[in-house]
Amino acid sequence: MSDWALLARVQAFMVDYAACLDEERFDDWVALFDPAVCTYEVLSRENRDLGLPAPIMGCYSHGMVCDRVAMLVKGVLTYRRNHLLRQVSNVRVLQGAAGSQAQAVSVRAALVVYQSDPEGVSSLYMVARYEAQLADVGGKLLIRRMAVVVDSFGIDTMLAVPL
Amino acid sequence: MSDWALLARVQAFMVDYAACLDEERFDDWVALFDPAVCTYEVLSRENRDLGLPAPIMGCYSHGMVCDRVAMLVKGVLTYRRNHLLRQVSNVRVLQGAAGSQAQAVSVRAALVVYQSDPEGVSSLYMVARYEAQLADVGGKLLIRRMAVVVDSFGIDTMLAVPL
Amino acid sequence: MSDWALLARVQAFMVDYAACLDEERFDDWVALFDPAVCTYEVLSRENRDLGLPAPIMGCYSHGMVCDRVAMLVKGVLTYRRNHLLRQVSNVRVLQGAAGSQAQAVSVRAALVVYQSDPEGVSSLYMVARYEAQLADVGGKLLIRRMAVVVDSFGIDTMLAVPL
Numbered sequence A, B, C: 001m002s003d004w005a006l007l008a009r010v011q012a013f014m015v016d017y018a019a020c021l022d023e024e025r026f027d028d029w030v031a032l033f034d035p036a037v038c039t040y041e042v043l044s045r046e047n048r049d050l051g052l053p054a055p056i057m058g059c060y061s062h063g064m065v066c067d068r069v070a071m072l073v074k075g076v077l078t079y080r081r082n083h084l085l086r087q088v089s090n091v092r093v094l095q096g097a098a099g100s101q102a103q104a105v106s107v108r109a110a111l112v113v114y115q116s117d118p119e120g121v122s123s124l125y126m127v128a129r130y131e132a133q134l135a136d137v138g139g140k141l142l143i144r145r146m147a148v149v150v151d152s153f154g155i156d157t158m159l160a161v162p163l
Helices: A003-022 A026-030 A045-050 A063-073 B004-023 B026-030 B047-051 B062-073 C005-021 C024-032 C046-049 C062-074
Strands: A038-043 A058-060 A083-094 A105-118 A122-137 A140-149 B039-044 B056-059 B083-094 B104-116 B123-136 B140-150 C039-044 C057-059 C083-095 C106-117 C121-136 C139-152
Touching: A003 A026, A003 A083, A003 A105, A003 A122, A003 A140, A003 B004, A003 B083, A003 C005, A038 A045, A038 A063, A045 A140, A058 A063, A083 B104, A083 C005, A083 C083, A105 B123, A105 C083, A122 B123, A122 C106, A122 C121, B004 B026, B004 B083, B004 B104, B004 B123, B004 B140, B004 C005, B004 C083, B026 B062, B039 B047, B039 B062, B047 B140, B056 B062, B083 C083, B083 C106, B104 C121, B123 C024, B123 C106, B123 C121, B140 C139, C005 C024, C005 C083, C005 C106, C005 C139, C024 C062, C039 C046, C039 C062, C046 C057, C057 C062
Parallel strands: A038 A140, B039 B140, C039 C139
Antiparallel strands: A038 A058, A083 A105, A105 A122, A122 A140, B039 B056, B083 B104, B104 B123, B123 B140, C039 C057, C083 C106, C106 C121, C121 C139
16 A cells, blocks of 8 residues: 555544544444554643643543443433534654554644534634554554644533543 | 545545635636536534524525625625635545435535634634535536535624635 | 645645644754755735735745744744644645746645643634645655745734744
């Protein structure tokens, strides 16, 4: 597969990732993670840059990723129903960063999230970056590691849904 | 044509669509629609999600699309001359959604519009999504259906120019 | 090289350009310019549209581009350390605009910059467009001309870092 085909494939994957969350298809979002081994973390840039390991939230197995959204799917959780749009851009595939796993790729992308309230007023919600490790498992890209490093950690509303 | 080539072609089409409007080349914008059959609608997400069919505005033939911008081209209409930037991202080609038309493709994309006033102050203007049906007519992509579903329907200024 | 491969290559170049600046790898940014001949300008849309040639800032040789960031690399300059995210989108390769240089391409792209302050509060910083001339020099894309046309020229903070 050429570099350009791989980049196009990764871009499509990240756009699908955002669509699963925007459209609240949380089961589809969970299916993007590798059931064998995966992590999902939201980190503040401040902590990351200072080398402080504590994430804002973290899931360290596929079961934890499933649990993360189970309450959302079941409607147990009550939260303000703002509509979110996750704008994914600046997708990059890092060269030679995959280590010994020949089939894994390191990915970077920019994320800007807008919220629109029920009255139709839109505003900037969050600025962040994706740092992901994707693996080709049986011809399908799956997430081994997804870190969302947020520039906007002065979050004024509960981080109810994943990024 | 491979999936990636089709996606690249659709992305380029949507970027051209935005450029026509940003640069106020309204005749070029009209030429992106299929003269044989096309619709253009702006819908609020609220109405769409409730199944209410009334759009904020709608054009149901190529002539209506031409009429939509005729007054803008002729300079008849007076409106505040804010400069708009339409940021298109998250372009997706839906699989198997084209129905019986082998040459048609269903497209989704995110739209974020920024306005800049004559004093050089920029702000978020609108958050929306494109839901389009494109057809390959003689080797050229043309719009059969373009629905702009706006999250921001609390629009404080007249919707003078198309989205 | 097909049109789609060229577009993909240009998109990757522009994303790399943004990453160099976002990550403050200024030496890498300088290396994206053609040492033989290059210009870098920031222009207000107002001046550009009126045909007034004075840029907000301009560098007319590779040495001037290097000087532009030398003080940033050396840490001589004191400025508020907001974190910037440069969102590049709507990348277009213009056809037939390269003139007599067979290997040069004219590129347009949209730029939206977000700033996040040390307290983690994010806001829209700037809306602009790239107008670039890239040349293939020994198999590598390099910048011959980069013009950043800013819609937001009511800049309330010093333009410390390049766009």
